[in-house]
Amino acid sequence: MTEPHSERLSDILKRLGENGNPDMTLGDIIMALGERGFGALILLFAAPNLIPLPPGSSFVFGVPLIFITAQLMIKQDKIWLPRRLVEMKVGGGRLPYLLERLVPYVIKVEKLLKPRGTLLTSSYGERLAGLAGLFCATILLLPIPGANMAPAFALCCFALGLIEQDEVAMLAGWLGTFATVVILILLYLFGTAIFAFLSNWITP
Numbered sequence: 001m002t003e004p005h006s007e008r009l010s011d012i013l014k015r016l017g018e019n020g021n022p023d024m025t026l027g028d029i030i031m032a033l034g035e036r037g038f039g040a041l042i043l044l045f046a047a048p049n050l051i052p053l054p055p056g057s058s059f060v061f062g063v064p065l066i067f068i069t070a071q072l073m074i075k076q077d078k079i080w081l082p083r084r085l086v087e088m089k090v091g092g093g094r095l096p097y098l099l100e101r102l103v104p105y106v107i108k109v110e111k112l113l114k115p116r117g118t119l120l121t122s123s124y125g126e127r128l129a130g131l132a133g134l135f136c137a138t139i140l141l142l143p144i145p146g147a148n149m150a151p152a153f154a155l156c157c158f159a160l161g162l163i164e165q166d167e168v169a170m171l172a173g174w175l176g177t178f179a180t181v182v183i184l185i186l187l188y189l190f191g192t193a194i195f196a197f198l199s200n201w202i203t204p
Contacts, residue, residue: 009040009163010106017099026064027086030079037079038072039162042133046155047102049140049148058140058148064088065137065155072162073130075123113164120170121161129158129170132177139180147187150180 016024016032033040045061045068067081119125136151154176161170 008107008110009043010103010110012040013044013099013103013106017103024089025086026081026088030081030086038068038130039159041068041079041159042072042155043106043159043163046137046140046152046159047105048098049152050156051101062137062140065140066134069130069133069137069155071130073127073134075127075130109160110164113160113166113169115165116167118167120167120174121165125170126162129162129173132174133158136177136180139184144184144187147180147183150176150183154180 012033045065048061049058064085068079071079133155136154139147139151154173157169157173157176161173
C-alpha cells in the first residue's frame with residue numbers, strides 16, 4: 001500500500017485546466033501529475049466517458065487506459081506509453097473544458113474519501129484492480145451501445161481508491177465491474193432474443 005499524497009488531485013487538475021493550452025499532450029499531463037501516476041491518469045481518461053461525448057471519443061480515451069491498467073496489473077513502477085501516445089493531443093483541444101467540468105465533482109468526492117482499509121488497497125489488491133480495470137477499459141473500446149457508463153464508473157472508483165488509498169472506493173470499483181458484467185450478459189441475452197425473433201419472423 002502506498003502513502004496518500006498531501007496535495008489533492010483536484011488542485012493538480014485545476015492547474016492543468018487553467019493552463020489554457022488546448023494542444024496539451026499526454027506526456028505533458030504525465031509530467032504534471034508526477035507521482036500521482038496510475039490513479040490520476042485512469043481517472044483523467046475514464047471520467048470523460050461519464051458525460052456525453054462525440055462518437056469515437058471512448059476509443060480515444062480507452063486506448064491509453066489499456067496500457068495504464070495493464071501496467072498497474074503487473075505492478076509496473078513507472079508508467080510507460082508508446083511514443084505516439086505520449087505525443088498525442090488529449091481531448092481534441094477540449095481538455096480545458098473537460099477539466100473545468102470534472103474538477104467540481106472531484107472536489108466533492110474527495111471530501112468523502114480518506115485512507116482506510118488494507119486488503120483492497122494492498123499491493124495484491126491493486127494488481128487485481130488493474131486486472132478489473134483492464135477488462136473495463138477493453139469494454140470502453142468496443143462499440144457496445146449502453147455499455148460505457150458502468151465500466152467508466154468502475155475505473156473512476158478504482159482510480160480514486162488508488163489515489164486516496166480508500167478501500168470503500170475500491171469496493172465501489174468492484175461493484176461497477178460486476179455491474180458491467182451483468183449489463184454485458186443482459187445485452188447478449190437481449191440481442192440473442194431479438195436475433196431469434198427476427199430469424200423466426202423472416203423464415204417461412
